[in-house]
Amino acid sequence: MELATIRTAGGTCAAVRSADRWLPLGAPHLSALLAAGDWRTTAEAALAGTSPGAGVAGDAEGVPVGEAELALPLPAPAKVICCGLNYADHITEMGRDLPEHPTLFAKFADTLTGPTDEIAVPPAAQGELDWEAELAVVVGAELRSAGEEEARAGIAGYMLANDISVRDWQKRTLQWLQGKAWDATTPLGPVLVTADSIDPEAGIGITCEVNGDRRQNGNTKTLVFSAAALVAYVSQFTVLRPGDVILTGTPGGVGMGMQPPQYLSHGDTVVVEAEGLGRLANTIRFSTAH
Template identity: 85%
Template sequence: MELATIRTAEGTRAAVRSGDQWLPLGAPHLSALLTDAAWRTTAQAALAGTAPHAVAPVAVDDAELVLPLPAPRKVICCGLNYADHILEMGRDLPEHPTLFAKFADTLTGPTDELAVPAAAQGALDWEAELAVVVGAELRNAGEEEARQGIAGYTLANDISVRDWQNRTLQWFQGKAWDATNPLGPVLVTADALDPEAGVEITCEVNGIRRQTGNTKTLVFSAPALVAYISQFTVLRPGDVILTGTPGGVGMGMKPPRYLADGDTVVVEAQGLGRLANTIRFTD
C-alpha cells in the first residue's frame, strides 16, 4: 500500500492510494493513523470499498502531499551506514551503528522551501536517505520481530550544517536545525518494498547528480537498526529512523561544495517518489 498525508479543503488527512485517487482516512495525518493498532485494516477496508469516507476521494493530480509524519515521538538517525560514504569520510567500517537523534520539528514537507538562517549558511550539505517508519511498539526486539514491526518506508534528506556539526565530536548541533529535514512524499508499506533486495536512492543538486546509492549495500539493514535501537529505547508506531546516506555529499568533495541560496535538491527512489526542496537563505 501507498499512504500519504494530503491537504484538502477540510484540512489534512491520512490517505491511501487507489489507482488515480487518494482515499482519505479518518486520521488527520499518518502520525495519528499509525497510533491505531487497526491502521492497516482501516486502509485495506478503504481500498476494498467497505469503509465510508468522511471526505471525498481526491484525484492524484489534485492532491497536495504534505509532511506525512508531523508528530513522531522519536526521530533517530544512523550516520555512516553506506561503505562508500564511510570511506569518503576517512573512517573504518563500524562494529555498531553510529546514532544521533533529531526533534520532530526538524522535519518538513516533500516540496517545502527550506528557510536557512544566517548562522547555518556557510556549510550546508545534502544527505539522501531511506527512512524507516515504525508500525508497532518494540522493546528489546529481535531482528525478525523488528522486521514485522516496520510499517513501511519513505524518503528523507538529512540536510546538515557541517561547520556546526564539526565543532565537537557530537553531531547533534549540526543536524537539528528547525524545518531542515524533508520527509516523504509517501509511506510505502513494508509488504510492498524490500530495501534488502535493493532500492536505488539518488540526489541531484540543480539537476546535477551528486549521490547514487543502493540500500542492499547498507552496513546495518533496516530491521537490524530497528532491533538495535529497541534495546535501549522503546520504539512506538510513527517513530522515524533514518538509515544513513551514500557517498557523494558536499563535504566529501575536493574542495568541499555546499548549498547556496536558490539551490534545489531532489532526492528520488523508485517506488518512493521524490523530495524537491529549494534552499532560501534568510537574515
C-alpha cells in the same frame, strides 16, 4: 500499498492510494493513523469501499492523484533516530573505518518538513549546508528489545528523507546533534510505501541531484546495518512505537566529502529520488530572519 498525508481545505488528512485517487482515512495525518494501532485494517477497508471516514477530505470518492498536494506525512513522531556512516562508500569518503556498531544521533519532530516545502535557512546555518539522501524506516508496531525478525515484522514501511546538515555546526564538537536538528530542514516523504510492497535488503536505488547535477547514487543493499537490524538495535535501549522514524544513513557523494568541499546556496533545488518511493524536491532559501 501507499499511504500519505494530503492537504485539504480544512487542513490535512491521512489517505491511501487507490489507483488514480487518494482515499481519506479518518485521521488528520499518518502520525495519528499509525498511533491508532489498526492502521492497516483502516486502509484496507477504505480500499474495499467500506471505510466510514471517506468524507474527511470533503469528497466521498477521494482526491485525484494529480490534484492532491502531499504534506509532511509524519508531523508528530515521538522519536526520530538517525544512523550515520552506514554506506561503505560514504564511510570511506569521510576517512573512517567500517563501524562495529551503528553511529546514532537524534532529531526532533520540529526538524521535519514536507516533500516539496521550501527550506528556510537562518543566517547562522548558511555557511556549510550539505545534502544527504536517505531511506527512512517507519515503525508500525510497539517494539522493545526486539530481535531482527520481530523488528522486520514491526516495520510499517519506508519513505525518503534528506538529512540536510549544517557541517560547520556539526564539526564544533564530537556530538552531531547541533548540526543535524535545525527546524524544518529535513524533508520527509512523499509517501509511505508499506513493507509488503518493497524490500530495501533486495536493493533500492537512491539518488540526489542539486540543480539537476547528480551528486549521490547509492543502493540500500550496500547498507552496513540493514533497516531491520537498525530497528532491532534501537529497540534495545528505547521503546519504539508506531509512527517513530529511523533514518538509515546516506551513500557517498555528500558535499563535505568533495575536493574541494561544495555546499548548498540560496536558490538551489535538491531532489532525492528512489525506485518505488517517489521524489523529494526542495528549494533552499536563505532567510534574513533569526
